[in-house]
Structures are given as C-alpha cells and as structure tokens.
Amino acid sequence: MPSSKTLIRKVSDKMDHSGPRVIAEFGPGEGCHTREIAKRMRPDSHLLLFEIDTELCDHLRKQFANDPRVSVHNDDCVKLPEVLSKKGLAHCDYVVSGIPFSILDKAKKREILDHTHAVLAPETHSAFIIYQVTNELRTRGHCDHFARAESEWCLRNVPPMFVTKFFKTHAQKPLNGHHKNGNGSGNGSGIIGTGAR
Numbered sequence: 001m002p003s004s005k006t007l008i009r010k011v012s013d014k015m016d017h018s019g020p021r022v023i024a025e026f027g028p029g030e031g032c033h034t035r036e037i038a039k040r041m042r043p044d045s046h047l048l049l050f051e052i053d054t055e056l057c058d059h060l061r062k063q064f065a066n067d068p069r070v071s072v073h074n075d076d077c078v079k080l081p082e083v084l085s086k087k088g089l090a091h092c093d094y095v096v097s098g099i100p101f102s103i104l105d106k107a108k109k110r111e112i113l114d115h116t117h118a119v120l121a122p123e124t125h126s127a128f129i130i131y132q133v134t135n136e137l138r139t140r141g142h143c144d145h146f147a148r149a150e151s152e153w154c155l156r157n158v159p160p161m162f163v164t165k166f167f168k169t170h171a172q173k174p175l176n177g178h179h180k181n182g183n184g185s186g187n188g189s190g191i192i193g194t195g196a197r
Contacts, residue, residue, distance in 0.1 A: 001158050002029075002030070002032050003032050003033060003098070003131070003157060003161075004154075004156050004157040004158070006154060006156035006157060007131060007154045007156070007157040007161055007163070008032055008033055008036050009036070010131075010152060010154050010163050011033055011036075011096065011129060011131055011163055012033070012036045012037055012040060014094075014127065014129045014163070014165045015037070015040070015093075015094050015096075015129070016125050017040045017041055017042060017045070019042070020042050020044040020045050021041065021042070021045045021046075021093040021094065022045070022046045022048075022084075022089050022091065022092045022093050022094075022121075023037060023041070023045065023046065023047050023048070023092065023093060023094045023095070023096065024047075024048045024049075024050065024077075024080055024092050024094075024095045024096070024119075025037065025047065025048070025049050025050065025095075025096045025097070026050050026077040026095065026096070026097035026098070026099050026112075027050070027051060027052075027077075027097060027098050027099040028049045028050075028051055028056075028060060028098075029051070029056060029098070030056060030059060030060075031059070031060055031063055031064075033096065033098065034047070034049060034060070034063075034064070034070070035063075037096070038064070038067060038069065038070060041069060043069070045069055046069055046071070046087070046089065047069055047070045047071070048071050048073065048080070048083060048084075048087075048092075049070065049071065049072045049073060050073050050075060050076070050077040050079070050080065051072065051073070051074060052074065052075070052076060054074055057072050057073075057074040060072045071087075077097075077099070077112060077115075078111055078112055078115050080092070080095070080115055080116070080119055081115055081118065081119055084119060090121070091119055091120060091121035091122075091126070092119045092120055092121065092126070093120075093121055093123070093125065093126050094120075094126065094127055094128075094129060095116050095119070095120065095127075095128045095129070096129045096130075097116075097128070097129070097130045097131075098130070098131050098132075100132065100133070101130070101132060101136065101137055101142075102132065102133070102134050102136055109142060110142075113128075113137070113142060113143060113145075114145075116128050117145055117146060117168070120168040121168065122168060122169055123168065123169065124167070124169050124170075124171060124172055126167070126168040126169070127165045127166055127167045127168065128143070128146065128165075128166040128168075129163070129164070129165050129166075130162075130163070130164050130166075131154070131161045131162070131163045131164075132161060132162050132164070133159055133160075133161060133162075134162070135151055135162040135164060137164065137166075138151060138164055138166075143166045146166035146167060146168065147167050147168060147169050147170045148166075148167045148170060148171065149164055149165065149166045149167065150164070150165045150167075151163070151164040151165075152164075
C-alpha cells in the first residue's frame, strides 16, 4: 500500500532544508515521498531518484518533467556514486530509502550500505534515512559504520514502519551543557532509541 501521510511526514521531517541539499531516493515507486521532499526543497537543491521498474520511471519522469531539480534514473541504486560524479556533485546530504533490505542477500545489502555511507557528506546533518517493516539494519549491526542512529515507530501506516536515521558523523558537542536540537533530530514523541548505536 502507498505510504500514509503520517509516514511521509515523519520521513520528510528528518531532513533539514535550510540550505541547498543533494538528496537521493532509492525505490521512490509512484512518488508519494518524492512529492513531499520536492515540496520542501530549495530551488538550488537536487533530488536523484533511483527506480529499477521501467514503468514507474516513466511515471516519475512525467510527474516531475517541469522540475529541473529532479532527475530519474532507471538503474540500480549502487550506481549513485557514478551518477553524482557525472553530475559534478561531490556528496549527498541525505539518502532516503524504502526498499525492503530484509529480503536482500547479505552481499547486496552490504554493497548498498557501503556506497551510501561513502557518498554522504561529512557533515553533522548528513544521514541515511530508511522506513522499513523491521529495524534489522540497526538491531543486527548492518549499519555500524555509521556514527549514530535514531529510530522512530510509525503506527499510522499499513503496515506499521520503523523510520530510522543513520548519521554520517557524530553530533557536535553541546556548549555549556545545553543541547540544541536541529531539524529532524528525532527527539520528539515516538522515539525508540536515540543516540549512539
């Protein structure tokens, strides 16, 4: 079933659009998350969509034909580093994914995760954001090469989903003992395990 409005909002809330961003989305499907991300992005941001289904790619290209910020790639998401290089982009600020990692074999899973980690900018906001039925990427240590993670449970979706944000770097140390929450910090209600992995 398509993602609920609640899930779409929770995923999009994990991104900070206060500056120009480079965002990649793995498995956008018909574009329900894509539309929300594009609505929030600045005019100078980039959104790269990776979809292996040809018909869905055609649908996405038609849907975003008038938005120069959005590019659709009918290719495996492991090609993200190559696509970034061709576009002259050094890094991604965010990578968003709804592809079901639980059904991928171990080698494929590791390849995607390693490529994703490598392309993320070395900034405190940069993150890999996933929405999944299981939270195995976190609980089974598949993403231990990320600096830290935060998970949130979204019950208002069929099926219910974990929304997990894996950060590229550690958070900046608070000044004078005060912690300042940034956009998408995930420290609101519904958080089920914040901080270091």
